[in-house]
Amino acid sequence: MAKTIWVLVEIEDGRPARSSLEVLSKAAHLGRAEAIVLGSAAATVAPSLGEFGAEKVYVHADPTYDTYLTLPAVDTLSDLLQRQQPDLLLFPTTYDVRDIAARLSARHNLGLITDATDLRYEGERLEVTVPWGGENVVVATHPYQGTGIVLARPKAFSVERFEGRQAEIEQLSVTLRPESQQMKILDRVEVQSEGPALEDASIIVSGGRGLGKPENYHLVEELAAVLGGAPGATRAIVDAGWLPYSYQIGQTGKTVKPTLYIACGISGAIQHLAGMKGSKYIIAINKDEHAPIFSVADLGIVGDVLTVLPQLIEEVKRRKAQL
Numbered sequence: 001m002a003k004t005i006w007v008l009v010e011i012e013d014g015r016p017a018r019s020s021l022e023v024l025s026k027a028a029h030l031g032r033a034e035a036i037v038l039g040s041a042a043a044t045v046a047p048s049l050g051e052f053g054a055e056k057v058y059v060h061a062d063p064t065y066d067t068y069l070t071l072p073a074v075d076t077l078s079d080l081l082q083r084q085q086p087d088l089l090l091f092p093t094t095y096d097v098r099d100i101a102a103r104l105s106a107r108h109n110l111g112l113i114t115d116a117t118d119l120r121y122e123g124e125r126l127e128v129t130v131p132w133g134g135e136n137v138v139v140a141t142h143p144y145q146g147t148g149i150v151l152a153r154p155k156a157f158s159v160e161r162f163e164g165r166q167a168e169i170e171q172l173s174v175t176l177r178p179e180s181q182q183m184k185i186l187d188r189v190e191v192q193s194e195g196p197a198l199e200d201a202s203i204i205v206s207g208g209r210g211l212g213k214p215e216n217y218h219l220v221e222e223l224a225a226v227l228g229g230a231p232g233a234t235r236a237i238v239d240a241g242w243l244p245y246s247y248q249i250g251q252t253g254k255t256v257k258p259t260l261y262i263a264c265g266i267s268g269a270i271q272h273l274a275g276m277k278g279s280k281y282i283i284a285i286n287k288d289e290h291a292p293i294f295s296v297a298d299l300g301i302v303g304d305v306l307t308v309l310p311q312l313i314e315e316v317k318r319r320k321a322q323l
């Protein structure tokens, strides 16, 4: 029998978030995909989800979900889980959803596998692929019967269209508990940046501690700008306060998959590689010819970033001027 897979669909700017649609498309290939959409824009978003693979959508269009952090969503999903037992909750890895998944796992004693890059059913058994440092992966499963939870990495799956599919819509009637309205969102602050977002950029120029000091990071920004890409960073320089966390790429930062990733003064620690080694082409600039980053690079430049970057920027500008 087809597996029933629930996907929690987040809303961004009144539309379903891309990371949710990626996971919904995957769920539709694995079995019967059912979406849950919560918040003031839920009723508007719900009808479009059939096109992305949902066969059924549970809707609760209540603004409380927009105002309070995660707990109202956890309550609603918990109520739904008590009434129905899907085979799997397949969720995108985002800040809120990570929190929701952890709380559901604890409340209902459900197995939780995080950081998935792929999953499939082998008969009744779910096999989840999880990167495990360097070139290694592990295949994990939920050993017990019943619902399991998997959090998938962003960009692990593509968004697909299921032409003509129309989802059945069920309005949830849930009473939201006042005791779950304790963490109120006071303000939403959008970090202003020019050029494409890191997650969407097809070219990323990323800087590390090899840049020497924060004032040199402008070289990374300049190269990203002339190439029409986005600037990124390692945790070392984010932790050092050079840049906000939104720039961090790696295991505890963003996972990116651009066509071209240029690593400048980055050693290539496994935690950094975890977030960028899916890039199609990697260029590394490092003065240490034995730096681990060269093991994943398609093109390696052994040299001082402070010398190489200005030359590269000038050369790109010169060639662009000739176009």
Ligand SMILES: Cc1cc2nc3c(=O)[nH]c(=O)nc-3n(C[C@H](O)[C@H](O)[C@H](O)COP(=O)(O)OP(=O)(O)OC[C@H]3O[C@@H](n4cnc5c(N)ncnc54)[C@H](O)[C@@H]3O)c2cc1C
Residues within 6 Å of the ligand: 207, 208, 209, 210, 211, 212, 233, 234, 235, 236, 237, 248, 249, 250, 251, 252, 253, 254, 264, 265, 266, 267, 268, 269, 270, 271, 272, 275, 285, 286, 287, 288, 291, 303, 304, 305, 306
């Ligand atoms: C649990 C955990 C999670 C982590 N998560 C992340 C994560 O999400 N993202 C992440 O990035 N890191 C993460 N880290 C940290 C990671 O282990 C490394 O410490 C970090 O990636 C190193 O950053 P870096 O390459 O900028 O610095 P370094 O490792 O110090 O490397 C600097 C490099 O620059 C080169 N260099 C120096 N001067 C020059 C120059 N003038 N020109 C050219 N090259 C030069 C050096 O040869 C060296 O290779 C995590 C660590 C842990 C324990």
